[in-house]
Amino acid sequence: MSRPVPTVFDQAFAAAVRAPSPHNTQPWRFVVEGDVIEVWLDRERVLPVADPHRREARLACGAAAFNLFISLRANDLAVVVRTLPDPAEPDLVAVLRLDGNRKAVQAERRLAEAVFRRHTNRRPFLDKEVPPGVRTAVKSAALAEGGQVEYLDASGRYSPVASLVRQAESLQEDDLAFRTETAFWTHRPPGSPDGVPRTADGPPPDHHGVVTLRASHENAALPAREYEQQPLLAVVLTRDRGAHAEVRAGMAMQRVLLTATAEGLAASFLSQPFETPWTRDALDRLFTGLGQPHTLLRIGYGYPTRLTARRAVADVLTHRVRPDVPAG
Ligand SMILES: Cc1cc2nc3c(=O)[nH]c(=O)nc-3n(C[C@H](O)[C@H](O)[C@H](O)COP(=O)(O)O)c2cc1C
Structure with missing residues (x-):
């Protein structure tokens, strides 16, 4: 097998x-050893209060692993992905091994291109329905990664879930530790390579609809705007629960988000009900029989907003030299 030229790896890490x-914590680091890429969860970047x-963090690392995978695939490389391969190393989230060459299909190239356009859009969406064919494409994306x-x-389940979003939001607003953690990651100095900048926030809603985005993501400097009355809400689930399911859910979530981007859709997250124990249990009960819910997405048509910053690849990537292989 021919070794990939460095630019293929450069692209893959830029995608990851x-x-x-x-909160754009970027809780990952990567280790390359020969033809193997390891994705590690970085505990120093996990939110202690919300998560x-x-x-x-495992969802985010799963998403980073999927971006690596799809970028390598778009370069015609066959890739074998193993998630949480070592019970002794619970922070080793995924291992990707190059396995020869295999021509990419057009759909894979389309997803790889969407990586650099996808972003969280917290602004109002248009009151325009997502057509059935596009809804099906998004559903199929989750299935392709073992999710749903x-x-x-x-x-x-629309009203009960929307109500849990509102209840969790209110619990979090009353929780000083939660507010302090959120403020730390959302009031970063300009030019910060992590955290959520003001430019990524949405205008305040002119009145509260069925679903509320996080109040901490409202930019009070913008004039109030009307949000769509009943956004399309989608839950990403897996059959199983636990750490392994969370990594797979992260991969499924990312394929869903990239498919949505490729289809011209915008998306944002409503994670409040997953972050307080009472609402999380209530969510689990609502989906009994269907699977384990992992994330809640608001999907629709909106105008693109700006991409947020990331730490440099060099800050999150280490090369490990095999002891039996001479360096250089
Ligand atoms: C597991 C997870 C939960 C998230 N929850 C929320 C949320 O509740 N509200 C929100 O506005 N954004 C949420 N986000 C989006 C992040 O804030 C966003 O991904 C990050 O700031 C980077 O920006 P980008 O998605 O535009 O690249 C979440 C992202 C992930 C992966």
Whole structure:
């Protein structure tokens, strides 16, 4: 097998770091050894208040692993992905091994291109329905990674989930530790390579609709605007639960987001109900029989907003030289 030229790896890591992460914490690091890439969860970048069990960090690392995978595939490389391969190393989230050459299909190239356009859009979306064919494409994306997408309008769960979003938001607003953590990551100095900048926030809503985005992501300097009345809400689920399922859910979530981007859709997250124990349990119960819910997405048509910054690849990448292989 011919070794990949460095630029293929450069592209793959540039793609990996474009993954979404809670408050843009970027809780990952990568190790390359020969033809193997390891994705590690970086515990120093996990949110201790919102994410004490590292659930959201594993989703983010799963998304980064998917970006690596799709970027390598778009360069005609065959890739074998193993998630959480070593029980003794719970922070080793995924291992990708190059396995020869295999021509990419057009759909894979399309997803790889979408990596550099995808972003979280917290602004109002248009009151325009997502057509059935596009909804199906997004659902198929989750299935391709062993996940599942459920549209809440199709399942009678819309009102109960929207209510849990509001209740969790209110609990978090009353929680000083939560507010302090959020403020730390959302009031970063300009030019910061992590955290959520003001430019990524949305205008305040002119009145509160069924679903609320996080109040901490409202930019009060912008004039109030009307948000869509009933956005399309989609939950990403897996059959199983636990750490392994969370990594797979992160990969499925990323394929869903990239498919949505390629289809011209915008998306944002509503993670509040996953972050307080009471609402998380209530969510789990709502989906009993269907699977384990991992993330809630608002999907629709919107005008693109600006991309947020990332740390440099050099800050998150280490090369490990095999002891039996002479360096250089
Ligand atoms: C697991 C997870 C949960 C997230 N939860 C929220 C959320 O509740 N509200 C929100 O506005 N953004 C949320 N985000 C989006 C991140 O803030 C966003 O990915 C990050 O700031 C990087 O920006 P980008 O997605 O535009 O690249 C979440 C992202 C992930 C991966």
